[in-house]
Amino acid sequence: MTSPLSDRPIHRMNGAGNEILVLDLRGASHEVTAAEARAIARASGLRFDQLMTLHEPRAAGANAFMRIYNNDGSRSGACGNGTRCVAFVLGEKGEGDALLLETDAGPIRSWRRGETLFSVDMGAPRLDWRAIPLAGEGADTARVALAPAVIGAPEFFSAVNMGNPHAVFFVEDPAAIALEALGPPIETHPLFPERVNVSFASVLAPGEIALRVWERGTGVTKACGSAACATLVAASRAGLSGREARVRLPGGDLDIDWGADDHVMMTGPVELEFVTRLDPRIFSEQER
Numbered sequence: 001m002t003s004p005l006s007d008r009p010i011h012r013m014n015g016a017g018n019e020i021l022v023l024d025l026r027g028a029s030h031e032v033t034a035a036e037a038r039a040i041a042r043a044s045g046l047r048f049d050q051l052m053t054l055h056e057p058r059a060a061g062a063n064a065f066m067r068i069y070n071n072d073g074s075r076s077g078a079c080g081n082g083t084r085c086v087a088f089v090l091g092e093k094g095e096g097d098a099l100l101l102e103t104d105a106g107p108i109r110s111w112r113r114g115e116t117l118f119s120v121d122m123g124a125p126r127l128d129w130r131a132i133p134l135a136g137e138g139a140d141t142a143r144v145a146l147a148p149a150v151i152g153a154p155e156f157f158s159a160v161n162m163g164n165p166h167a168v169f170f171v172e173d174p175a176a177i178a179l180e181a182l183g184p185p186i187e188t189h190p191l192f193p194e195r196v197n198v199s200f201a202s203v204l205a206p207g208e209i210a211l212r213v214w215e216r217g218t219g220v221t222k223a224c225g226s227a228a229c230a231t232l233v234a235a236s237r238a239g240l241s242g243r244e245a246r247v248r249l250p251g252g253d254l255d256i257d258w259g260a261d262d263h264v265m266m267t268g269p270v271e272l273e274f275v276t277r278l279d280p281r282i283f284s285e286q287e288r
């Protein structure tokens with residue numbers, strides 16, 4: 001049986017180093033399964049941090065409905081770097097410079113700022129413990145104790161939901177953190193019923209933050225847009241920075257602005273690496 005995904009064009013991109021695939025399925029009425037997402041992730045040259053699939057919009061005026069898959073086939077409500085890549089692809093298709101995109105976590109807007117520079121309104125952070133979500137009833141999300149402790153991890157973190165859950169640890173030097181060792185036990189810690197994206201950050205100056213991220217469902221990535229937003233919010237709540245900062249990630253810089261309207265605006269680059277077509281044979285192999 002041919003899959004509706006066979007021979008579909010797919011854009012391989014990166015957003016500040018975050019490895020993104022964009023697959024436009026508008027008109028195909030097909031929802032990519034977790035197994036299909038993993039098959040694409042394993043296909044030669046198509047490894048991704050996030051796969052963004054585009055579907056028919058639900059509301060009038062919206063350009064597309066977006067689904068977001070992690071490398072392990074799980075889904076996320078938000079992906080800042082991927083959303084900028086989607087804005088680029090839709091712009092190339094003539095949809096304009098200002099777009100309205102729908103996600104499981106609500107609608108978001110994007111704007112082209114330059115040839116390959118885009119802003120995304122990531123919405124208002126949600127800070128109530130139930131919205132993160134956290135299992136620790138009534139916790140003050142600005143300072144949550146990581147209990148039971150994870151050996152080598154700081155004792156406290158700040159929790160922020162940006163459409164997806166984030167735990168932000170402030171450390172002296174993010175470059176010195178063993179992400180591969182600390183990421184998995186924190187991602188799956190019993191405090192996080194939906195798992196969590198794990199950030200290690202250091203405020204270098206009030207407007208400059210260094211950040212490294214272990215992403216839920218993906219692992220170490222060179223950048224994570226929603227984590228950059230969550231980190232700025234956490235730094236600002238802790239009085240470590242103002243409401244604007246340049247967040248420096250291993251793959252590039254993101255400018256984050258937590259506006260007076262409570263929305264977090266993220267601006268950063270995208271890069272188109274290549275466009276290819278999905279080879280139907282990648283779906284016929286058994287899951288290994």
Ligand SMILES: N[C@H](CCC[C@H](N)C(=O)O)C(=O)O
Nearest residue numbers: 076079080081164224225226
């Ligand atoms: N890289 C993305 C976030 C992916 C989040 C995902 N790992 C999850 O929440 O499960 C970003 O730029 O915002």
